Amino acid sequence: MAHTNSNNSGQHTVVIGAGTAGSIVAGRLAAAGHTVTLLEAGGQDTNPAITELPRLGELWHSAEDWDYFTVPQEHASGRVIHWPRGRVLGGSHALNASIWVRGNPLDYDDWAAAGCDGWSWSDVGPVFEALENYDGAASPDNLNPRGKDGPIPVVGNYKRSPIFESIIAAAEAVGVEFNPDYNGDQQDGVSYEQLTIRNGKRCTTYTSYVKPLVEAGKITVRTGAIVEKLLIGGGAVVGVELHAGNNQEVEGVESEDPAARETGSGDVIRADQVILCAGALDSPKILMRSGIGPADHLREVGIEPIVDLPGVGENLHDHLLLPVIAEATSRAVDHQVDEQSISQTHLFWRSGPEQDRPDTQPIHFCVPMYDDTMTGPANAFTLHSGLVRPYSRGTIRLTGPSSADPAEYDPQIFADPRDRESLRASFRQAREMVRSAPLAEDWGAREVYPESDLATEEEENAYMDRAVTTYHHQVGTCRMGTDPMAVVDPATLKVHGVEGLRVVDASIMPFVTTGNTNAPSAMIGEKGARMLLGEE
Template identity: 40%
Template sequence: MKQSGNGKDSASNAIEFDYVVVGAGSAGCAIASRLAEDPGVTVVLLEAGPTDHHYTVSAPIGIAVTAVRAGPRNYGYYSVPQAAMNGRRSWQPRGRGLGGSSSINGMVYIRGHRKDYDDWAAAGCDGWSYRDVLPYFRRSECHELHAGTDDNPWHGGEGPLHVSELRSPNPFSRRFIQAAQQAGFPFNHDFNGEKQDGVGLYQVTQHNGERWNTARAFLHGGDVRDTRLNGGRSHLTVLTDTQALKIVFEGKRARGVSVVRDGVMQTVRARREVVLCAGAFNSPQLLMASGVGPAAHLRELGIEVVRDLPGVGQNLQDHLDIVVNKQLHSTDLFGRSLPGALRLIREIHRYRRHRTGMITSNLAEAGGFVKSRAELDVPDLQLHFVPALLGDRGSKKRPRGHGYSCHVCVLRPHSRGEVRLRSPDLRDAPLIDPRFLSDERDLDGLVDGVRIVRRIFAQRSLDGMGGRELSTGDFGDDDTNEDAIRSFIRSHADTVFHPVGTCSMGTGSTAVVDPALRVRGVEGLRVVDASVMPTLIGGNTNAPSIMIAEKAADMMRHARTDARAAATV
């Protein structure tokens, strides 16, 4: 999104910190806070958007507004037309402002399967096995069932990120779990525990019935201040409404970031390192706009090449998802009707008094991890059950009436896409091409998923409530009509908002960062966010992004200690 004016250059008034962190999202808030814990270290956190102080952020049900439309807290990107999805453009919301996408996401706390991380380590990402990363998940977490203790092998009880059980689960979410068990899937009370397989209620990043984004977890209440660009004396300075434009290099070393704020351009310099935490779309965008990326593409746009790094913007992976809806009149379910509106008014009053009820819903209340074939080693599909009808994402059309729905996505897609520059200006949206369904195996997985969801919906706990299925195309009740199911998927599938991989970690020629998350071929520059994931994990990506930041902060702290020790020799 562009701000008005080109900005007045005021680079001579550059300010300086030890670390400059770009992007105050899930990873950025965490790493900035952790780096600033060390005495004598100064950190600045740059964020293009506003603060997170707004009821649509704090009230969990606000996701119904913030995630579906562009605005001050949502970049509201679209992909380029997707050839395998009838030329449709995919809706690509990304958080803008403190907390980033943790301020607009579904609050589902999932780490992924242990095999995901073991596969990273086996592929050359030393130090990233499940055994290596589990302590960082636990460090950040304060699970309400284990608060104040650190003796649970799976969960933390002393971290800043509150994780809770749902306060007021919808009765239909419990019916979904019963129906899934009737369909043969086991119950799982903790997807982040010993095993992932099964169905149940999701744990959420909430506290006392409110969203607990990473800004609340890592920034608010600490030694933090929001200041104009006049130099910061606290350990951590947070600058909102500050658009990063370009990384400033001296030779091959990153020395700072050129920004614009209030129409004034200025350089924020880094004594030690620049850390990009702008996410799977904007981190590669900023690298390329700064001259780090595929040389031919950069030269096409007149950008001076600092480092030819072909992998920047490549390897884009995302969870493509299809939704099955069933219409049913019940004000227990969210919906567009006069009785539903009256119920919602009562629920708002209930929420204000007790922080309970429907306003605490994250919508994706229940779900699970299932196998499309029994012989698989790990679940290959994820379900998200929602006690509401859902329209096509990015569409202004919303189904009327009440009902429920279930998402299903392929957890480890084979399709790979890319991010490219539309222009060298960071205020222009990047070109996003996930190339959804470019690998036919992903379509096969979604066909299996549709059949599994319909099998669950057909069980007595849900089917006994009545209702009718919506928008299933031409196959009706005939699950054997595979061509019709495929047509339905191509017409309605879209992302479930988990893009990763565009600044991939690894040791090969296409890797952008090494296992210490340092950008290859330059100095003083790291990427710390979901873009470094070499492969998509089996689950929601918010918790893993925070884990990456926790681990990166430790690696940077050790690097600083090692450098200090070497200087004294």
């Protein structure tokens, strides 16, 4: 971890949310001698299913999951989709599949072109490098160097389950080349995933950046601390107010949760500055509950607007997955692979020649990912087709003024028909892989889902509507920019119109990156810390 001497001048910084980005911001400030209080709604990260990666499915609907659900999706047969999000020290990094993907350099050049100076690939590439402790070889051409000395372990060298070798051969059989490092000079191709693990166990940014400081008494961390709202006075943030009363009233908190046991104190915590890192679903809700957001909407739900920022809660978007599940009829699939991940390969692929970068990122699991409506044999595996350049945009809206009022999450899945077509191409490719020799002949692979041939586009559409799900990469709801719909200033991450308040998490992305969003969220955390410490 980089330690920086900077002038602390007795200021108190409150960081809201001990997730991917918040842990980096809080840890970096505290390591530099600042007085920091880190507030986390969830509890301690002691559930063994957090560190043992193959058990990550146990965390869904658990005390560590906010357990959010979308509103019925108009363009996907009215389905309601579960959105797990981390509510625990470590945030969503404690629940995720641990995959480390920087994204495509063009993603960040697009951010810069959209008015976010300082966020182009040439700006953020070195930040990724500083974060990483990568165990693989450097990129052959060294255009995008990999980091070797950073605080985040990025591991490509782990025990493989044999099915993944055959999945790579199946991808090659349908024309996708093997790529040894998708975080290096080229993203396209089929690859082994790089994981944020240390000695085979999950390692979150909380573990790397904050835990050692807690042990050294250099930071205050409060768990079960659900921030109700920010306190604003004279155009500046002056503190935060915690939920008062029974924490079980709060959306998503169940009686057995650690957060529920710590009854909301209603404490007011004074702060000279507040860094909001509650993630793409909660940061906009906290802003809106505090009177910062679209004024008309706030009045509708009984909140007096303080700053009219129409972009808060807009621009919600997500990546999508669609499963192809196959039974292995001639060999046993090793499901637990000791302590290793149940997902070890993915591929980046362009659905058509018009794409300037991959628009699909299928991901593979050595287990059958049956949803609640599906049943089938246990000796099976999943080739999830995946869309990672979505055009559809949705919103997050409140239904009332308090954290007890459930919010409405509406990603507008398939509202833009181009999303369906990219996902269709990825889905057809996954089905072709199941039929290719390395899987069909060597494993006796036979499709379980979809259940039939799907001879027409209508039948394909029906399966897509019935089985499409989230890739867990919601972003964009407090996006950076300088236009009237922007929420934060790209140069400082300060919220437009409020002094002393910044947002530093996945919500600031103007567009989602091409790939999983944990590494980009960590990069945002590190950039935010550098801004606060005067390092850039």
